[in-house]
């Protein structure tokens with residue numbers, strides 16, 4: 001395929017060849033962990049696991065998973081190199097609110113750069129592109145750094161705009177003419193509005209590619225979500241998504257076909273597992289569990305992300321045979337089981353976004369009886385002709401369960417959802433016993 005370059009050629013190989021290469025990488029990864037990782041050495045000794053238990057990705061379910069709680073409890077035990085070999089410190093949020101520290105080596109930064117170079121090549125970017133990074137490059141975040149390093153490797157020109165100042169970003173778009181913008185979708189929308197307020201049509205700025213991070217721009221059928229469609233409509237360019245997290249140190253990104261995040265087999269092994277950690281077949285929704293390959297500072301094994309998605313293994317129309325990860329459907333911890341049907345809060349938010357006349361909302365989950373949760377949706381309406389029953393019917397048509405719907409004044413919704421000290425409104429309140 002033209003323009004693909006050697007970096008991601010492997011993804012066009014037959015699945016068996018990709019699997020063989022990944023199995024080989026996994027064996028090296030496990031040998032490294034057994035030699036260097038205090039955490040995994042201890043854990044395997046406790047479990048009586050012999051070296052060589054795992055010969056390939058298919059054997060991974062024989063090993064225990066690693067949770068965020070493990071990282072919190074035994075942070076220091078994950079480091080595999082002396083601190084003199086670490087060059088960057090990343091912070092990520094822990095489950096208790098305390099930040100987790102992940103130390104990276106020079107080699108790890110090169111791996112991140114290669115990962116993002118592959119991402120950008122999949123999207124057809126090259127040295128002639130000017131890429132506006134409207135993401136945080138500071139505060140010990142990994143993402144902005146990884147994109148920057150990837151652009152350097154690609155030979156494109158990075159515009160390090162940051163995410164803090166809309167006027168500054170608007171000025172960069174106007175004067176420096178980026179061809180690509182990377183940002184969270186809500187910032188892409190706000191930036192388009194800002195330009196429009198200044199009398200500039202975002203569609204005439206020369207931006208042809210928009211990469212949405214942090215929130216999915218696709219729905220579960222892989223078509224653009226209402227949010228993704230809005231970004232596309234405002235900017236007129238092509239909208240793509242990418243999914244990544246600090247712990248997994250790997251990004252899954254759309255190709256130009258926009259059919260889910262491709263996984264480069266050299267960078268990570270991915271399993272989709274059920275609540276007990278048992279692998280699920282392709283096409284079934286479960287928790288994304290990632291073994292990032294080739295990390296040397298704080299390498300992990302079967303890291304449970306807490307995110308729910310589906311893995312697609314059929315060939316992509318771009319010609320790549322690498323698996324693709326669908327959009328994140330929600331968090332494992334926020335999954336609702338309502339009379340046998342699984343519902344994730346983001347799916348409800350997406351439907352509410354499509355409702356003309358609704359101008360604010362929040363969800364509350366309660367225990368109903370032993371095996372069922374109860375969902376209450378509170379909606380503020382701009383248009384009084386939109387009744388609770390109509391909202392409930394609309395939601396039921398797509399969710400296949402009918403939630404309780406309450407209409408409330410906009411001020412009450414704002415009072416509940418906008419909380420001091422929180423960057424984003426809180427739209428989901430979980431009052432179920434086991435989750436608090």
Ligand SMILES: [Zn+2]
Pocket residue numbers: 255256257258259262316317318319320
């Ligand atoms: Zn593709």
